[in-house]
Amino acid sequence: MPAPYPSLPAADPDLAGAVADTLDAVRARRPLVHNITNLVVANSTANALLAIGASPAMVMSPEEAGAFARIADSLVINLGTVDAVSAGAMRLAAAAAQEAGTPWVLDPVAVGPLSFRSELALSLLRFRPGAIRGNASEIMALSGLCGAPADGSTGDDGGGDDTGSDDTGGGRGVDSAHGADAARSAAIALARHTGAAVSVSGAVDLVTDGVRTLRIGNGNPLMTRVTGLGCTATALTGACLSTASDTLQAAAHAMVLTGLAGEIAAEEAAGPGSLQVRLLDALHALDRDTLVARARCWWER
Numbered sequence: 001m002p003a004p005y006p007s008l009p010a011a012d013p014d015l016a017g018a019v020a021d022t023l024d025a026v027r028a029r030r031p032l033v034h035n036i037t038n039l040v041v042a043n044s045t046a047n048a049l050l051a052i053g054a055s056p057a058m059v060m061s062p063e064e065a066g067a068f069a070r071i072a073d074s075l076v077i078n079l080g081t082v083d084a085v086s087a088g089a090m091r092l093a094a095a096a097a098q099e100a101g102t103p104w105v106l107d108p109v110a111v112g113p114l115s116f117r118s119e120l121a122l123s124l125l126r127f128r129p130g131a132i133r134g135n136a137s138e139i140m141a142l143s144g145l146c147g148a149p150a151d152g153s154t155g156d157d158g159g160g161d162d163t164g165s166d167d168t169g170g171g172r173g174v175d176s177a178h179g180a181d182a183a184r185s186a187a188i189a190l191a192r193h194t195g196a197a198v199s200v201s202g203a204v205d206l207v208t209d210g211v212r213t214l215r216i217g218n219g220n221p222l223m224t225r226v227t228g229l230g231c232t233a234t235a236l237t238g239a240c241l242s243t244a245s246d247t248l249q250a251a252a253h254a255m256v257l258t259g260l261a262g263e264i265a266a267e268e269a270a271g272p273g274s275l276q277v278r279l280l281d282a283l284h285a286l287d288r289d290t291l292v293a294r295a296r297c298w299w300e301r
Contacts, residue, residue: 008204008217008296009217009296009298012295012297012298012299013292015214015295015297015298015299016256016291016292016293016294016295016297017288017291017292018249018253019252019253019256019257019291019295019297020287020288020291020292020295022240022243022244022249022250022253023052023053023253023257023286023288023291024288025243025244026052026053026054026239026240026242026243027052027053028053029073029242029243030053030054030055031054031055031073031074031239031242031243032054032055032057032071032072032073032074033049033054033055033056033057033072033073033074033075033076033235033238033239033242034057034059034065034068034069034072034074034075034076034093034102034238035049035056035057035058035059035060035075035076035078035235035238036058036059036060036065036075036076036077036078036086036089036090036093037058037060037076037077037078037080037107037231037235038078038079038080038081038082038109038231039080039081040080040081040227040228040231041078041080041227041228041231041232042058044228044231044232044276045076045228045231045232045234045235046058046235047280048232048235048236048258048279048280048283049235049236049238049239051280051281051283051284052236052239052257052283052284052286054239054242056235057072060086060089061085061089062085062088062089062092065089065090065092065093065096066092066093066095066096067096068093069092069093069094069096069097069100069102069104070096070097070099070100070102072097072102073102073242074102074103074104074105074238074239074241074242075093075094075097075102075103075104075105075238076104076105076107076234076235076237076238077090077093077094077104077105077106077107077124077129078107078109078231078234079106079107079108079109079110079111079117079120079121080107080109080110080231082116082117082120087116087120090120090124091120091123091124091127094124094127094129095127097127098127098128103130103131103238103241103242103247104127104129104130104131104238104241105129105130105131105132105133105234105237105238105241105251106121106124106125106129106131106132106133106196107132107133107134107230107231107234108121108132108134108138108139108141108142109134109138109231110138111134111138111141111142111145112137112138112140112141112142112144112145113141118141118145121142121145122145122146125146125194128194128195128196129194129196130196130197130241130247131196131197131198131199131237131241131247131250131251132190132191132194132196132197132198132199133198133199133200133201133230133233133234133237133251133254134199134200134201134230135200135201135202135230136180136182136183136200136201136202137183139183139186139187139190139198139200140182140183140186142190143183143186143187143189143190143193144186146190146193146194147193148186148189148190148192148193148194180200180201180202180203180204180205180206181202181204181206183200183206184200184206184208184213187200187206187208188208188210188213189210191208191209191210192210196209196247197209197247197248197250197251197252198210198251199233199237199251199252199254199255201230201233201255203219203221204216204217205217205219205252205255205259206300207248207251207252207255208248209247209248212248212299213299213300214248214249214252214297214298214299214300215297215298215299215300216252216255216256216259216296216297217259217296217297217298218255218256218259218260218262218263218294218295218296218297219258219259219260219262219263220262220263220265220266222262222266222269222271222272222275223259223262223266223275225271225272225275226272226275226276226279229258229262229279232258232279233254233255233258233259234254236254236257236258237250237251237254237255239254240253240254240257252297256291256295256296256297257283257286260282260286260290260291260294260295261279261282261283261286262275262279262282263294264278264282264290264294265278265279265281265282266278
């Protein structure tokens with residue numbers, strides 16, 4: 001079955017093999033992934049983590065979040081349905097993770113247009129996430145909000161925001177108004193500013209640490225019709241961060257695993273409902289041979 005984007009580069013066996021190594025490590029270690037996530041995706045992201053061999057825990061109360069972040073193998077913070085109580089838990093968990101050396105990932109859902117979650121995202125950046133994953137509009141917004149200077153200069157992210165706002169990135173809630181390419185300079189600037197690997201979801205994903213940039217061409221357009229698959233990629237990023245020594249590659253490997261599973265699921269899915277179920281099956285069935293043959297990941301030159 002051909003990939004849905006045939007004009008993209010073919011699989012790089014070395015990079016694809018590294019994705020397989022990370023997946024093998026996750027399955028061997030079964031990392032405990034602490035999720036403070038949103039009510040829309042908690043079930044689907046927990047199942048995705050189980051499907052690749054990780055162990056999810058949805059510990060979201062302020063009374064427990066800090067203590068649990070200290071003992072988990074990684075932490076995932078997702079701002080999707082945040083409120084004052086969960087925001088407090090997120091701050092406690094992020095602070096504990098930083099102190100304990102627990103790697104963690106931030107998903108800045110819908111930052112920019114909404115001030116409460118935007119201020120929360122900025123406060124969480126103080127605790128040094130290892131990775132940040134969002135759509136193009138979210139990454140552009142977060143980069144602008146924290147004053148990260150694009151390409152080391154003025155702070156203009158070059159994204160062409162046409163909403164009349166300097167900071168929102170033009171998103172509509174969780175939907176992006178831009179492709180990943182529009183967020184390239186903002187992602188690089190955000191990575192340099194925070195020290196995190198920054199993943200931008202799109203038809204072709206972009207992952208950068210501010211110096212190196214990887215592109216991922218796996219996926220299928222039908223994936224945009226299922227809620228929470230970006231959040232799934234964030235959760236899998238948490239699992240990969242717990243086992244890989246290179247944060248950039250760990251973040252990129254999570255995008256490959258999500259995109260390729262969606263690509264495989266779409267081959268026989270009748271629509272978004274069956275895609276969601278088949279994607280879990282595809283994650284569970286991924287193996288080295290499939291990854292080496294079909295992982296479309298390459299270095300940006």
